[in-house]
Amino acid sequence: MSNHYTAEATATGGRAGHSRSSDGRLDVPLSVPAGMGGDDGPGTNPEQLFAAGYAACFQGALGVIARRQKLELSADSTITARVGLQRSGLAFGMDVELEGHFPGLTPEQGLELMHAAHQVCPYSVATRGNVDVRLRAV
Template sequence: MSNLYTARATATGGRTGTVKSSDGRLDLPLSSPRELGGDGGPGTNPEQLFAAGYAACFQSALGVVARREKVELPEDSTVTARVGLQRTGLAFALDVELEGHFPGLSHEQAHALMHAAHQVCPYSVAIRDNVAVRLKVAD
């Protein structure tokens, strides 16, 4: 395998600090949600960042599999990622739901695209057999 691209980001201060990318395009304050005992401040958090990245990556993977299958993906299709943080004994784990919205496609066709995208999306591949991921097609 050859590396096509490498992103680099640095966190300072953990969940209540900052995160910055090496190119300066990402520079965000972090806040801990009230649900985790934090102050619920104005910053984002690692779960939101993961959800945003996963949703965008999965949407792109849907485009790849749609082109392969010669299916026209609706321009107004969306992917929403829900990323939960769970306690598992002394450790923590992620729980993910990906919900696709595909106006104009049948439920069966949309479901097939979601499953095919789950096989090629780098986020899905990275967490396979380690994080529970539920695929859902919006009604």
């Protein structure tokens, strides 16, 4: 398998620091949410960044699947990713809920597309067997 693209970002200061991509397109302060004992500052956090990336990647995979199945996916379709962080002994674990909204499709049709996209989305492939990912179409 060949590598088509490599993203690079550097973080300083951990969860209450700063993160920047090597090309400068992503340049964000990081803050610890109050729910994790932080100051709930103005910055984002790793879970929000993961949720944004997963939602975008998953929606891209849905487009690929829809084209393969000769279905037209509305430009108004959305994927919302909810990323949870839980304590598991001394470690932490994550769970993800992906919620799809597909105008023009029934929830059943949307869920079927989501299951197919879940097989090819790079985030889904990377988390399979390690993170509980729930799919839901509304």
